[in-house]
Amino acid sequence: MEATQQKNLVDQQFPFNMFIDDESEFPPHWHKELEIVYVLEGMVDMGLNSRIYTLRSRDIFLAGKGEVHYFLPHSGAIRKIIIHFDLAMLESISPEFQEYRWQVPLIRGPASGVFDFGEAAALHRDLEEQILALDREYTAREAGYKIAMMARLCDLYTGLIRRVPLERHSRLESDKHWKQLERLELVFRFVAAHYAEPVQLAEAAAAAGFSVFHFTRFFKDATGMTFLQYLHHYRIARAARSLGTTTEPVIDIALQSGFDSIQSFNRVFKQLKGCSPSQYRKRFLETE
Numbered sequence: 001m002e003a004t005q006q007k008n009l010v011d012q013q014f015p016f017n018m019f020i021d022d023e024s025e026f027p028p029h030w031h032k033e034l035e036i037v038y039v040l041e042g043m044v045d046m047g048l049n050s051r052i053y054t055l056r057s058r059d060i061f062l063a064g065k066g067e068v069h070y071f072l073p074h075s076g077a078i079r080k081i082i083i084h085f086d087l088a089m090l091e092s093i094s095p096e097f098q099e100y101r102w103q104v105p106l107i108r109g110p111a112s113g114v115f116d117f118g119e120a121a122a123l124h125r126d127l128e129e130q131i132l133a134l135d136r137e138y139t140a141r142e143a144g145y146k147i148a149m150m151a152r153l154c155d156l157y158t159g160l161i162r163r164v165p166l167e168r169h170s171r172l173e174s175d176k177h178w179k180q181l182e183r184l185e186l187v188f189r190f191v192a193a194h195y196a197e198p199v200q201l202a203e204a205a206a207a208a209g210f211s212v213f214h215f216t217r218f219f220k221d222a223t224g225m226t227f228l229q230y231l232h233h234y235r236i237a238r239a240a241r242s243l244g245t246t247t248e249p250v251i252d253i254a255l256q257s258g259f260d261s262i263q264s265f266n267r268v269f270k271q272l273k274g275c276s277p278s279q280y281r282k283r284f285l286e287t288e
Helices: 088-093 093-098 119-140 145-163 171-194 202-207 212-223 229-246 248-256 262-273 276-285
Strands: 016-021 024-029 034-048 051-056 060-061 069-072 078-085 100-102 166-168
Touching: 016 119, 024 119, 024 229, 034 119, 051 171, 060 119, 078 229, 088 093, 119 145, 166 262, 171 202, 171 212, 171 229, 202 212, 202 229, 212 229, 229 248, 229 276, 248 276, 262 276
Parallel strands: none
Antiparallel strands: 016 078, 024 069, 034 051, 034 060, 034 069, 034 078, 100 166
């Protein structure tokens, strides 16, 4: 589970990217682009800053620029559309929206069981229509598809800022937030460099310039998980990669991933992946 700031997600000439994803897990990350998640089928737990949301089929989720978000492991198949859209062009036209965040990032679909058949249903229907139209244009790529997509994106963004409640962040709050992200990235870089070694909480705190007490609260508030949980996710992600791409013995992979015993490795691996390391390797090879 590798986390950092994601960069260069879109082409500068066409500030948009879209893809269908079937991964139920992705590490804490942030970027300058707006991210829109539309669940095609299945269920997934998604974190935004320190809150966890359960997304079901046809739910729509918004992660604004600079907001830490991530997907947590979840049993069962999942397929979702992910859209990245650089708002710089639209913000240059309407700069007043640069300092706003959406109060309600989750726009629920009918599968949620709490579907509102009033304005909320109309909002969901309109946004869903734009997202699916974007998917069709991006897939077909017929003549003029970029123009058609920009028109759809403008309609989509206008609907979001007019109909989804916004809250304003002052420039001071915004500057503080980005400085916190810079410190958070120092922690992620520290883990990437030292995950295979015994890692102490005090060392991670020092990497970000915090005392242990303040670091513990800072990390949980920023990512929604404890530092130890994040370290486990990172180590297991590295181990899973090795299980799927090498023939190294499981015990060697466990030790190389920072675990001090095969017992603790097996226990954490099953907690996060839902199966043993050997079962994971077998399943991975069967799908190749």
